[in-house]
Amino acid sequence: GQSLEQPSEVTAVEGAIVQINCTYQTSGFYGLSWYQQHDGGAPTFLSYNGLDGLEETGRFSSFLSRSDSYGYLLLQELQMKDSASYFCAVNDKIIFGKGTRLHILP
Amino acid sequence: DGGITQSPKYLFRKEGQNVTLSCEQNLNHDAMYWYRQDPGQGLRLIYYSQIVNDFQKGDIAEGYSVSREKKESFPLTVTSAQKNPTAFYLCASSPGGAITGELFFGEGSRLTVL
Numbered sequence: 001g002q003s004l005e006q007p008s009e010v011t012a013v014e015g016a017i018v019q020i021n022c023t024y025q026t027s028g029f030y031g032l033s034w035y036q037q038h039d040g041g042a043p044t045f046l047s048y049n050g051l052d053g054l055e056e057t058g059r060f061s062s063f064l065s066r067s068d069s070y071g072y073l074l075l076q077e078l079q080m081k082d083s084a085s086y087f088c089a090v091n092d093k094i095i096f097g098k099g100t101r102l103h104i105l106p
Numbered sequence: 107d108g109g110i111t112q113s114p115k116y117l118f119r120k121e122g123q124n125v126t127l128s129c130e131q132n133l134n135h136d137a138m139y140w141y142r143q144d145p146g147q148g149l150r151l152i153y154y155s156q157i158v159n160d161f162q163k164g165d166i167a168e169g170y171s172v173s174r175e176k177k178e179s180f181p182l183t184v185t186s187a188q189k190n191p192t193a194f195y196l197c198a199s200s201p202g203g204a205i206t207g208e209l210f211f212g213e214g215s216r217l218t219v220l
Contacts, residue, residue: 033207042196042214043149048207087148091207093164094139094200098148 002026004088004097011103012078020073020100022088030091032064032071037099038084046073046086078104108133112197112212119184119191119219127182127215129197137200138180139209142166142193149196155180184217192219 004024012018022032031050035043047055049064049071061074075082085099110131119125131138137156141149151164155174169188174180180199184191194216198209 030205031207033209035209042211043209044211045208050207089207089209091205093151093154093162094207094209095151095165096141096149 002090002093002095004090004095006086006088006097006100008098009101009103011105013105014078014080016078017074017076018078018102020075020086020088020102022071022073022097024069024071024088024090024097026090026095029066032062033089033091033094034060034062034073035087035089035096036084037087043087048091075102080104080106110197110199110210110212112195112215114215115213117215117217119217121219122186124183124185125217127184127195127197127217129180129182129212130178131180131199131210131212132178133199133201133210134177135199135201135210136177137202138174139198139200140164140170140172140180140182141196141198143196143214144193152182152195191217193217 006022033048034046037043047062054063059076064071083104087096087099089096113128139154140152150166153172155161171183196214197212200209
């Protein structure tokens, strides 16, 4: 089977840095994706790691270690608009984790 | 503009009725997906299709059916066999499926069974 584990909630302060971890168990692994979803909205794609290492896109970075079956999403210079749920997804059938709710305090 | 259109946005259904949710994309993507999301939960895969006239069951396919007769369209039917159909349904497409990792989502259809 396939499974992804990520923390259910994370709280951080505006302007700070936060890391959301994701561990996975899957067959047919291609890579790890990250998505953001605001309440009531559809998920939007943030990043994809097909190879080990760090991918950077503006304030967001994502990391993958295939040998550890582990990845993380790093959000820098947090803004209030970053308050949302963040999902990791494994690219076989594109299975999602249960999501991490990010709360940002002013 | 290119994108994915889901309809209806809101739908109410009586128990025992089948309903069909529409999903149309003009992005020329080969792969299409249906997910179900319950409050406070992640997205669970119902069905996916990587090419016209072919589709595969996801993790929670029981009580659902799909068709993929055209590249642009991937309708989902929620049948009366689905025990708890009230949920938020999301359709997505991808240019490369698992290889590219990027899904484009529609705005979703919210189904409520009365």
